[in-house]
Amino acid sequence: MINIILGPPGTGKTTKLLDICRQKKEQGVSWDKIGFFSFSKKAAYEARDRARDKFQASKDDLVHFRTLHSFAYRGLPVDRNNLMKSKHWKELSSLIGFDLVFDTNDDSIYSNSNHKFVNLINMSRLQDISLEDAWNSGDHTINWPKLDYLNRCIIDYKKENNLFDFTDMIVNYTTDTFSTQFDVLFIDEAQDMPRIQYNMVDKLIKNSKQTYIAGDDDQAIFRWSGADVDRFINLEGNVTVLNKSYRCPKTVYELANRIISKVRNRREKVWKPKEEEGKINQVADLKHVDLSSGNWLILGRTKKIRNEKIESFLKDSGLWYGRGEHRPVVPSTLDAIDTWRRLKNGTPISLLEVKNLYNKIKSGTGIKRGGKTFKGKDEESLFNLEDLKKDHGLLVDGEWHEVMDKITEFDIAYLRRLERIGEDIKGEPRIRVSTIHQAKGGECDNVVVLLDLGRLVYRAYVKNPDDEHRVFYVAFTRAKENLYIVEASTADGYLI
Numbered sequence: 001m002i003n004i005i006l007g008p009p010g011t012g013k014t015t016k017l018l019d020i021c022r023q024k025k026e027q028g029v030s031w032d033k034i035g036f037f038s039f040s041k042k043a044a045y046e047a048r049d050r051a052r053d054k055f056q057a058s059k060d061d062l063v064h065f066r067t068l069h070s071f072a073y074r075g076l077p078v079d080r081n082n083l084m085k086s087k088h089w090k091e092l093s094s095l096i097g098f099d100l101v102f103d104t105n106d107d108s109i110y111s112n113s114n115h116k117f118v119n120l121i122n123m124s125r126l127q128d129i130s131l132e133d134a135w136n137s138g139d140h141t142i143n144w145p146k147l148d149y150l151n152r153c154i155i156d157y158k159k160e161n162n163l164f165d166f167t168d169m170i171v172n173y174t175t176d177t178f179s180t181q182f183d184v185l186f187i188d189e190a191q192d193m194p195r196i197q198y199n200m201v202d203k204l205i206k207n208s209k210q211t212y213i214a215g216d217d218d219q220a221i222f223r224w225s226g227a228d229v230d231r232f233i234n235l236e237g238n239v240t241v242l243n244k245s246y247r248c249p250k251t252v253y254e255l256a257n258r259i260i261s262k263v264r265n266r267r268e269k270v271w272k273p274k275e276e277e278g279k280i281n282q283v284a285d286l287k288h289v290d291l292s293s294g295n296w297l298i299l300g301r302t303k304k305i306r307n308e309k310i311e312s313f314l315k316d317s318g319l320w321y322g323r324g325e326h327r328p329v330v331p332s333t334l335d336a337i338d339t340w341r342r343l344k345n346g347t348p349i350s351l352l353e354v355k356n357l358y359n360k361i362k363s364g365t366g367i368k369r370g371g372k373t374f375k376g377k378d379e380e381s382l383f384n385l386e387d388l389k390k391d392h393g394l395l396v397d398g399e400w401h402e403v404m405d406k407i408t409e410f411d412i413a414y415l416r417r418l419e420r421i422g423e424d425i426k427g428e429p430r431i432r433v434s435t436i437h438q439a440k441g442g443e444c445d446n447v448v449v450l451l452d453l454g455r456l457v458y459r460a461y462v463k464n465p466d467d468e469h470r471v472f473y474v475a476f477t478r479a480k481e482n483l484y485i486v487e488a489s490t491a492d493g494y495l496i
Helices: 013-026 041-055 068-075 086-096 116-126 131-136 144-160 166-175 195-206 229-233 250-260 303-317 331-344 351-358 385-391 409-421 455-463 465-476
Strands: 002-006 034-038 065-067 182-188 208-215 238-241 279-283 296-300 431-435 444-450 479-486
Touching (some): 013 034, 013 041, 034 068, 041 065, 068 166, 116 131, 131 144, 182 195, 195 208, 250 465, 331 351, 465 479
Parallel strands (some): 279 479, 444 479
């Protein structure tokens, strides 16, 4: 019997699965008989890390806490050297005369391509339908003979070179006679799985004694990458709804419910917000949001909106922010500035720090040409300002923005603005920017959502509004306290 756990935003789907996992461990189920699979690598690693802390388990114990394609890869006789990579797509492009701009994506079973032919081929495989059916239901500007030719070329190229991709992993596992038997099977974020992953899950279920599948169809925002939300909606089994959100305040809850009620095909579920009221603010422009203090998550619908509207505004405003691991100024520059300040204050610095510092200073201006000599010096060597000026070619001793003439004027101006307002550029940024899709699973005290869609997304929104309702439902429900909604700057915007 399948146990279905529906988890609205902030209700703790993964926590619930881990609690059940603990119960099974207490009942004597061994780790090798527990399979815990998530849609993305990020979600799988998070679940594994939480399990390690919760159960004091080792990484080896949690060998089956992973993504489905990673599990398929481990279960089949394949080698990573045979994985289809960007270099192979480039080679194939040159062989057949197609410019296939293609990058493999380790965080999913699909790959990202800017080529619409490749996208359609991949989508047909993820949805487990024929290429012709996918073509008939899609963009008819795509030439069928050309599409069919490219598909056959890809198949032949992989076969001749003994190569496979992430989708092949899933297909091979599904068709192989081998299957791991689990006492307990957990599937998290199931609403994001494409049909081909469901085929694999079906096989795992048949070989498992108990199955727990968690998800929320209201948060299914990856249909564009093949996710089969209808399959999740139609799952049959014992249903449990987690009905208490520990994230969403009342005002956000009310708006979110109003948005998601517009979706035509969904599982009805009743849940409650936390006790706090929260606050929703609707503004005409991002500049009307006071970002000078507090923790913030700012969300744009597309990468272009994130880059051109959000990041540009933050840089112009002199606000320090992060985008995943990305920072608006490269870490080596920040390290060099910190090094220079310590050097000026009389603190000796290492050889590695000197070399990084010198990389930001032009020879002939701040460093004597041919003067960067460190013969006989090793990584343990320490240098003060006078040492560098006397023996190692340093010609200057001014402020960092006067000395480091390899840093762009834009970055210098930006960093000096940050200094003036007292932003901590060495610590974790208190402002994070993201697309809505990348922020799924995240939360923040203060969330800003831009309603701009862009022309292409707006066209899709008009044809199928349900997908965008789900996307903005996810966006709004990231807020733990305050939600700021920025009106669209054009007519191509989401309508609340």
